[in-house]
Amino acid sequence: MSSESCFWLQTMPTKLFSILFFTFTIIFSLFSFLIFILRMKPWCNCDVCRSYLKASWAQEFNNLCDWYSHLLRKSPTGTIHVHVLRNTITANPENVEYMLKTNFDNYPKGKPFSTILGDLLGRGIFNVDGESWKFQRKMASLELGSLSIRSYALQTVTDEVQLRLIPLLAKTESHDDGVLDLQDVFRRFSFDTICKFSFGLDPGCLKLSLPVSSFAFAFDEASRLSAERAMTPSSMVWKMKRLLNIGSEKKLKEAIGLVNHMAEEMIKQRRIIGFSTRNDLLSRFMSSINDDKYLRDIVVSFLLAGRDTVASALTSFFYLMSQNPEIESLIREELDRIMNPVQEVANFEQLREMHYLNAAVHESMRLYPPVQFDSKFSLEDDVLPDGTFIRRGTRVTYHPYAMGRMEWIWGPDCLEFKPDRWLKDGVFVQECPFKYPVFQAGVRVCLGKELALTEMKSVLVALVRRFDIRVVGSNKEPRFAPGLTATVRGGLPVRIEPKLIRGK
Numbered sequence: 001m002s003s004e005s006c007f008w009l010q011t012m013p014t015k016l017f018s019i020l021f022f023t024f025t026i027i028f029s030l031f032s033f034l035i036f037i038l039r040m041k042p043w044c045n046c047d048v049c050r051s052y053l054k055a056s057w058a059q060e061f062n063n064l065c066d067w068y069s070h071l072l073r074k075s076p077t078g079t080i081h082v083h084v085l086r087n088t089i090t091a092n093p094e095n096v097e098y099m100l101k102t103n104f105d106n107y108p109k110g111k112p113f114s115t116i117l118g119d120l121l122g123r124g125i126f127n128v129d130g131e132s133w134k135f136q137r138k139m140a141s142l143e144l145g146s147l148s149i150r151s152y153a154l155q156t157v158t159d160e161v162q163l164r165l166i167p168l169l170a171k172t173e174s175h176d177d178g179v180l181d182l183q184d185v186f187r188r189f190s191f192d193t194i195c196k197f198s199f200g201l202d203p204g205c206l207k208l209s210l211p212v213s214s215f216a217f218a219f220d221e222a223s224r225l226s227a228e229r230a231m232t233p234s235s236m237v238w239k240m241k242r243l244l245n246i247g248s249e250k251k252l253k254e255a256i257g258l259v260n261h262m263a264e265e266m267i268k269q270r271r272i273i274g275f276s277t278r279n280d281l282l283s284r285f286m287s288s289i290n291d292d293k294y295l296r297d298i299v300v301s302f303l304l305a306g307r308d309t310v311a312s313a314l315t316s317f318f319y320l321m322s323q324n325p326e327i328e329s330l331i332r333e334e335l336d337r338i339m340n341p342v343q344e345v346a347n348f349e350q351l352r353e354m355h356y357l358n359a360a361v362h363e364s365m366r367l368y369p370p371v372q373f374d375s376k377f378s379l380e381d382d383v384l385p386d387g388t389f390i391r392r393g394t395r396v397t398y399h400p401y402a403m404g405r406m407e408w409i410w411g412p413d414c415l416e417f418k419p420d421r422w423l424k425d426g427v428f429v430q431e432c433p434f435k436y437p438v439f440q441a442g443v444r445v446c447l448g449k450e451l452a453l454t455e456m457k458s459v460l461v462a463l464v465r466r467f468d469i470r471v472v473g474s475n476k477e478p479r480f481a482p483g484l485t486a487t488v489r490g491g492l493p494v495r496i497e498p499k500l501i502r503g504k
Contacts, residue, residue, distance in 0.1 A: 078386065098385050144447050223484050312485050362430075
């Protein structure tokens with residue numbers, strides 16, 4: 001008998017076992033998937049489920065969130081069920097308050113949510129509950145609330161605005177036909193600022209002559225693909241693809257691998273050069289945490305919160321300014337009253353005096369919240385204030401995008417962009433957070449709210465005074481791409497014309 005034959009006979013049991021194991025795995029997975037499908041009853045023939053599964057809603061609505069808004073407006077309670085997703089969706093402020101405050105302990109992020117985003121966010125603050133969440137929130141609250149970190153954040157934003165953003169937009173002749181994608185500019189800007197603020201790292205993304213950094217691209221890809229997991233009728237679909245390492249799950253694994261590598265390198269370098277005298281968030285957290293993987297999860301969560309949300313809010317604001325030039329004029333009048341003619345950026349005191357600008361920012365996010373919806377999972381059977389029964393283990397979603405479009409919440413002019421609705425005798429007045437949960441509300445209210453608003457208003461002050469920014473093409477409602485935050489499909493093409501400032 002030849003040596004090849006002997007080798008084949010020796011390895012045959014191993015190969016046979018591998019084939020049998022793989023076959024068993026596939027059969028077991030398919031059986032489990034079938035049981036899941038039977039339990040979920042996807043054949044539900046109600047209009048909502050049929051429209052969702054066939055995507056027939058897209059014939060009438062540009063975005064899934066617009067279709068949900070339509071359904072929620074028709075609901076007597078402001079609450080609907082999407083049975084195939086085992087999801088209860090609400091736009092009722094009483095329900096929101098109940099979930100986020102009154103019965104907070106029954107509505108954690110939950111294991112299904114943490115599984116969906118676990119590969120990207122790990123044990124970061126936005127993906128955990130219980131003691132881990134409390135620890136990170138306490139740490140973040142101490143850091144983000146300090147005067148030194150607020151001053152450092154404002155200086156970071158000011159430098160990026162003065163040294164990169166304004167010069168870039170002023171050179172409109174360097175862009176084809178004077179047109180550029182404003183959403184792309186803001187995503188680059190906010191990525192630079194959050195990396196400086198969080199890691200002490202300058203990726204230089206705002207230089208449009210350069211491609212977006214591989215870290216930024218990988219982060220975008222990982223965020224998009226993670227969000228797509230939540231849109232599948234069954235988690236078994238993406239779990240099977242992950243098991244077999246195919247399709248979108250293969251791309252997600254590669255993107256997260258690059259994010260992990262970059263984050264690990266940043267932490268490693270920071271340990272080498274020292275962190276005790278630096279102001280960025282990573283350095284501050286490193287003084288209390290020695291687990292590098294935990295640090296990675298924390299900083300990636302801050303990156304997600306501080307980058308995409310700010311870019312989304314700024315993009316929506318200028319879309320609305322392009323449609324409402326009379327409001328832009330009122331903002332300019334306020335800025336001219338408060339700032340001197342040659343001043344480029346506003347300080348903390350001046351920003352606090354800008355009541356109309358603050359109202360316009362909040363009104364913009366009422367119509368176009370950066371995070372269009374947020375989901376929790378019920379630990380136990382429960383009944384919401386509007387009488388809706390919630391079965392344990394099911395998903396419950398509150399929908400800020402839809403809430404901003406409810407007449408019974410905001411009045412018959414709810415679809416209009418009206419900053420005045422936030423003013424009383426010319427002074428900005430904050431609405432109930434459960435009516436306006438753009439920054440969440442209750443126990444998990446966003447700790448970075450004031451920092452985000454300061455960054456946004458600093459950018460707006462600089463750009464509104466210096467440029468006329470107008471959307472190119474039709475003024476149709478934005479179409480949003482799937483993602484953890486609102487991103488306009490195809491970007492926001494604008495034409496920019498420099499505007500003279502009095503005294504210059």
